[in-house]
Amino acid sequence: MAGPTELDEVPLDSHPVSNGLDDGSKGGYTKTESSTEIQFMDPNNKDSNHRLTHVVTAQPMNQSLNQPIDMNQRPMDINQRPMYMPRRKNFLQKNCRYCVSACKWLPVVFILSVLCWGHYAFNFQLVGNTLEAPVFLKVLFSLLFHFWFVMCLWSYYQTIFTESQQPPREFWLTIDEVERINSCSTEEQRVHCYQEIVDSRRLPVEARTYSGGFRTCEKCNLIKPDRAHHCSVCDACVLKMDHHCPWVNNCVSFTNYKFFVLFLGYSFGLCIYSAGSSFPFFLKFWKNDLGNSYSKLHILFLFFVSIMFAVSLASLFFYHIYLTLKNRSTLESFRTPIFRYGPDKKAYDLGKKRNWTEIFGDSMLMAFIPLPNQ
Numbered sequence: 001m002a003g004p005t006e007l008d009e010v011p012l013d014s015h016p017v018s019n020g021l022d023d024g025s026k027g028g029y030t031k032t033e034s035s036t037e038i039q040f041m042d043p044n045n046k047d048s049n050h051r052l053t054h055v056v057t058a059q060p061m062n063q064s065l066n067q068p069i070d071m072n073q074r075p076m077d078i079n080q081r082p083m084y085m086p087r088r089k090n091f092l093q094k095n096c097r098y099c100v101s102a103c104k105w106l107p108v109v110f111i112l113s114v115l116c117w118g119h120y121a122f123n124f125q126l127v128g129n130t131l132e133a134p135v136f137l138k139v140l141f142s143l144l145f146h147f148w149f150v151m152c153l154w155s156y157y158q159t160i161f162t163e164s165q166q167p168p169r170e171f172w173l174t175i176d177e178v179e180r181i182n183s184c185s186t187e188e189q190r191v192h193c194y195q196e197i198v199d200s201r202r203l204p205v206e207a208r209t210y211s212g213g214f215r216t217c218e219k220c221n222l223i224k225p226d227r228a229h230h231c232s233v234c235d236a237c238v239l240k241m242d243h244h245c246p247w248v249n250n251c252v253s254f255t256n257y258k259f260f261v262l263f264l265g266y267s268f269g270l271c272i273y274s275a276g277s278s279f280p281f282f283l284k285f286w287k288n289d290l291g292n293s294y295s296k297l298h299i300l301f302l303f304f305v306s307i308m309f310a311v312s313l314a315s316l317f318f319y320h321i322y323l324t325l326k327n328r329s330t331l332e333s334f335r336t337p338i339f340r341y342g343p344d345k346k347a348y349d350l351g352k353k354r355n356w357t358e359i360f361g362d363s364m365l366m367a368f369i370p371l372p373n374q
């Protein structure tokens with residue numbers, strides 16, 4: 001399916017719309033013949049004109065919906081209205097907030113501890129104490145290790161600390177609208193209410209529920225944009241949510257998916273490199289050729305830990321490369337998105353090349369650097 005082409009020609013300020021977030025960033029959406037896209041200012045690059053583009057729908061739509069949206073002529077002055085109801089907090093959130101927050105960081109502390117120990121075992125015990133080679137070779141071994149190590153830590157940091165993006169302001173219900181919807185006595189009336197809101201704001205929502213209604217979040221009081229889901233751990237709706245990953249204590253989603261895939265790739269590379277380097281010493285261990293008993297314990301563990309992580313990382317990494325090439329999130333691969341015409345697993349597929357650039361950008365160099373695409 002051909003991808004939209006008009007997107008790059010739309011100047012950033014042609015339809016400026018507040019996205020409802022406190023960071024002052026702007027967003028908007030553009031409809032083309034074959035797709036609907038939401039555009040956001042890159043949260044990591046607020047001063048530039050750089051936009052992240054998120055394909056929401058790649059399906060033909062009604063002729064009436066194909067017109068470009070003029071945000072200045074929308075019938076509702078959204079800035080004048082309260083946007084959402086206060087949310088209730090459950091017992092845990094109210095009373096054990098700090099304990100729960102601290103516990104959520106334990107997997108991250110575990111990963112960082114393993115990385116730090118791996119650094120010590122490789123550089124000090126393997127290269128420093130055990131490897132019998134000229135100094136330049138030792139330095140080369142260590143430098144190669146540090147390449148994988150630094151890239152792994154960098155992409156890990158970016159995955160953890162890149163905030164996920166909540167739906168733009170237009171998708172949030174006002175207090176009046178929530179009250180109106182709650183007063184509906186039948187499901188038909190509720191669907192009609194939502195339809196009126198979607199029509200009046202011209203929201204680009206194509207995905208539907210199993211019963212054919214709009215996808216809504218009663219916790220956030222909003223109409224979910226396509227591909228957005230509510231994360232119960234983050235307690236928020238997140239754009240293009242892939243899954244919530246406890247190992248990064250963050251949602252893997254629209255804003256940090258590239259960093260997450262890079263983290264998987266670089267940590268897989270680090271494991272393979274460490275396992276390959278320690279393998280000859282692992283063989284020596286069984287022949288009783290390794291002298292220093294303290295070092296050989298570290299080298300043995302380094303080999304086993306590297307192999308163990310490499311196996312689990314390989315399956316995850318190659319699975320996410322496959323999903324990237326299909327423009328499919330983990331959630332969508334398990335639960336096929338539903339549209340007015342029925343379920344469609346390939347709804348967002350724009351072809352392998354375009355799917356790749358959606359995540360990794362046009363530049364081959366930038367694709368491997370854990371920074372936002374230019």
Ligand SMILES: [Zn+2]
Binds near residue numbers: 218221229230231
């Ligand atoms: Zn929500």
Ligand SMILES: [Zn+2]
Binds near residue numbers: 231232234235250
């Ligand atoms: Zn989450």
